Amino acid sequence: MNDPKEALYYIDGVDVPETPPARDLDQEPWGETTVVGKPLPRVDGYERVSGTAVYPADMSLPRMLYGAILRCPHPNAVVRSVDTSAAAAMSGVHVVMSGFTPSSRALQAHRQLIESNLFNPHCRHEGETVAAVAADNPYRAQDALRAITVEYDVLPFVADERRALEPDAPQVREGGNQVSDTQQYQRGDIEQGFVEADVVLEEDYRCECEIHTPMELHGCVAQWDGDSLTLWESTQGVYNVQAQAAAALGVPLSKVRVVNRYMGGGFGSKLAAGKYTVIAALLAKEAARPVKLVLTREETLLAVGNRPPSNMHLKVGVKRDGTLTAIQFTGTGTGGSQQAGGTSLLDWIVRDLYVCPNVRTETTDIYINAGPARPFRAPGHPQCSWALEQMMDALAQAIDMDPVELRLRNIPTVSQGRNNIPYTTTGLRACLEEGARSFEWQQTKDAITTESDSHIRRGIGVASGLWVAGGGGPPSTAIVKIYADGSVNLNMGASDIGTGTKTVMAMVVAEELAIAPGDVQIEWADTGSTQYATGSGGSKTVPTESPAVRAAAIDVKAQLLELAAGEMEVDASLLSLADGKVVAGGDSPKEVEISALRSLRRRGSVTGIGYRGPNPSGKAVNPFVAQFCEVEVNTRTGEVNILRFLGAHDSGRVLNLLTYRNQVFGGITMGIGYGMTEQRVLDVDQTGKMANKNWHDYKLPTALDVPADMTCLPIDLNDTEANTTGAKGIGEPATIPTAPAVANAIYNATGVRVTGTPIDPTKLVSALAAARGED
Amino acid sequence: MIPEFNYVRAQSLTEAQQQLSTDGARVCAGGSDLLGCLRDEVFDCSKVVSVTGLDELRGITRSRDGGVNIGALTTIAELAANSTVQELYPGLAQAAAEVASPQLRNQGTIGGNICQKPRCWYYRGEFECLRKGGDTCYAMAGENQYHCILGGYRCYIVHPSDTAPALLALNASVQIAGPRGERVVPIEDFHVAPRDDVQRETVLEDNEIVVAISIPQPASGLRSSYRKVRARGSWDFALAGVALALAFDADRVTGGRVVLSGAAPIPWRSREVENTIIGQRIDATLAREAADAAMSEAAALKNNGYKIPLFKGVIEEQLLAIASA
């Protein structure tokens, strides 16, 4: 896998059409900007905060029914029979279906979505779908589920990937519990590399399974009009859902319209249609009424995605001068009972982040009887970062070098994981240097070492990272329309998954057309009426969509100015837009209100089309990051108080400073959850069921777990080679190195290294006691 | 989703008791625990009897003996913010402030807090465990990282309340109204250990209602505190906690109680610590000795061994802190 794009989750399985050539218009990089780059609030902030924004779960249609899904309570069981007669006889219950219902079987198999059946008779994880109902209110739907009797043959299970390859482990699937051959990567001569090292360290690391818990639950509303289906789905990509739902239902794309205006988070778990999508469509078809199907929190914790747990071993050699000589990495993971990328991108950071001529990696994906993984904010990267960044810290100490300095000694200018093609830009050095300066790394370090020996200890930590993607790319089409009065409409297919995409795109339009972002009407995320876009994932929405939107704005501007040139009898090249006017510079200044252009009024509107052009060939476009934090540790109790955080990020040009900061703070918050509180707990020794499938036992970080003192330091490198807006992605890099930065700070404070997530008192207090020689 | 139930809002204590005498009826105060149990189908409940209309069960008053009387419907937030409580029993105010989250403290009552059901995730989940009438304790050999290290017997829950340990340290008693009139039970005898009955958490009969909690006048030189260690900053139960109510004469401990939370199926009085410190001046050596003594009988399960150093650490820290307060 020399080009990791091959395996990138957000384009995997989605056909990528050729981009039509761009119109031959000037798309020079911006110099000074007037709107772009400002910290502007959301264009839809009022709607979101006031509650007028309609999310799929808020939808209500005339005669709408409520769907609900019965799920298998066992980690491994075969459904013998499903008795739905009592449920079907209940008043208000319109449809009951199971794997024995003919309509549910008439589906096309669709990759991971539906392995062979919508209701698979062999349930290989707790929460697998067994039956579904539609009733006239949600309570009756739940009562109907309770009235269904299922006979299961309960089978032995394995719920821990660390045991699943043992010879006597129950088989999740025929052919054994290893998903495919171990993936290997090698460059240089690893043995020679270890020989050249002055210090070689080895360590085991583990990251627990983390679950996407977007505030908005997964779900949709399905409505048929004749043979045409409309789905209002909470999704990151309406076109993905359209393709998958159409394939599963065996109907043309033109018969499935997917709409998602507002949505409340996905983090990768909503890039694809769910079984629930297809179930809702079938229930609606059979009932001949619209059906709303929104999962419960328990269902989302069990069945619609997670970041796989990872077990990693690192052996790294370094010279006294900080040169890395060899990195050897072995990792295992599990995507649950399906092929779901249990180790996807797990070793990328090892291959690409630091200069090292000799690298060997091995990853092995394993089946267990648990819910499927789905892409989760930078798949594989936070895990690998947890291991490598703690190892870098340990190496720095072993050679008596500052950990920032060790990283600075190993900054690549080429992508070693891709046969040394150059990066368009790399701000890694600037992230580390400027980040350290702004954090006052050295001063804090000096201050801490002279502190008293109280049981409350302070420490600082650093970790850096990169994200394998983040450059975006084709395809994308955007349309910008200028109406007769000069006001503007933007049409794009991308979702705004809560990150502020609409705001950023409105700013791009505003920049080109010299209007206020709030004056741009936006239509988005609707396969019926907006242009094709790939799903919002991979930190690619801004670098993918903003150039297309800019191109459309430039196109419409050129056409408008041509119209104006005719009426004003001035050469179009002398014209520009300002404040709703067309202005002619030069010797005889003239201006005309856009709304006064007769030709525009006669046409009604002018329409510009923009396509996303190709990425530079032979170059890698990646964002870079370094994060710093300071902690206070109670060495008697293992409590950690994170005092402050700084994220220094190179994500190219900053298009909106406020939404950029939101991503950095949100990423750090999520990283703190990953490192400090979150973990799926399966009852591995007894029932295989999930013990903490609710929001108090599955511990997301709260406001009190996150420091009030957070700083976002953009390294604002305009990446003019990457695309025409100069932006790279920020969403995923923001969460990659957070957890190991905290782990390193805890080590700095206490001398104790915790190599497993999450570092809560249950782990740290024992490690601290052991370090003191207590048992 | 909550299964169907009937709902009545009682207008008097007598009516509440009458309503409660049908099978499957349950008292509902703030509902913050009860409704969660119903939604998770932890137990059956055919009738929810709300007592929120009983104003006589509200409020904090000074009692004639110089202590306080806390109505069962007093919210946790009111308790935490009450100036008398803060002044006389800072440990109780601190414990109340450590409960759950602001929303839950506004909704939850002190009566409900001491009566709340265990948080064992098997008990709350779809597991027919011993406490729910089944024949297995899943925690014993399962995921028991949050379970007890003291007082476990067939069932290994920890008592979830933060206020009960502080109340026990302060020698509070519970006033209970029942069909045969009122009775007063020292809070020390209010909670039921699994050794005595594995399916019961309190001595309350089905139709009894907690009316109030009273705390005697603080002894002279009484200092109290509550300290809670948890896995996240808010909205989380105690991994380990310690409630202290110690009387000092100058710097010598003359009496009082030490109660652990997160340690045992009931608020756990640590006589080992009390015996080590009473009559003594607390210094670093004694604090350590007391902390070790507290854990002398502790028995860890597979995943909760960390609680032993954790309790030692927090007890040591808190004894030193109260000694220098």
Ligand SMILES: Cc1cc2nc3c(=O)[nH]c(=O)nc-3n(C[C@H](O)[C@H](O)[C@H](O)COP(=O)(O)OP(=O)(O)OC[C@H]3O[C@@H](n4cnc5c(N)ncnc54)[C@H](O)[C@@H]3O)c2cc1C
């Ligand atoms: C997510 C979450 C986190 C929490 N975290 C903590 C925590 O950290 N620390 C902590 O101490 N608590 C915690 N709690 C528990 C919370 O404090 C209690 O739910 C609350 O105090 C109960 O009060 P209530 O009035 O809502 O009780 P209800 O829910 O109304 O009742 C609880 C129980 O007590 C019974 N009951 C209530 N009042 C009376 C009465 N007067 N007489 C007899 N029986 C009665 C009910 O029948 C029921 O069984 C948490 C709860 C939740 C949901």
Ligand code: SF4
């Ligand atoms: S500890 Fe008690 S409540 Fe939990 S599973 Fe065991 S018996 Fe049930």
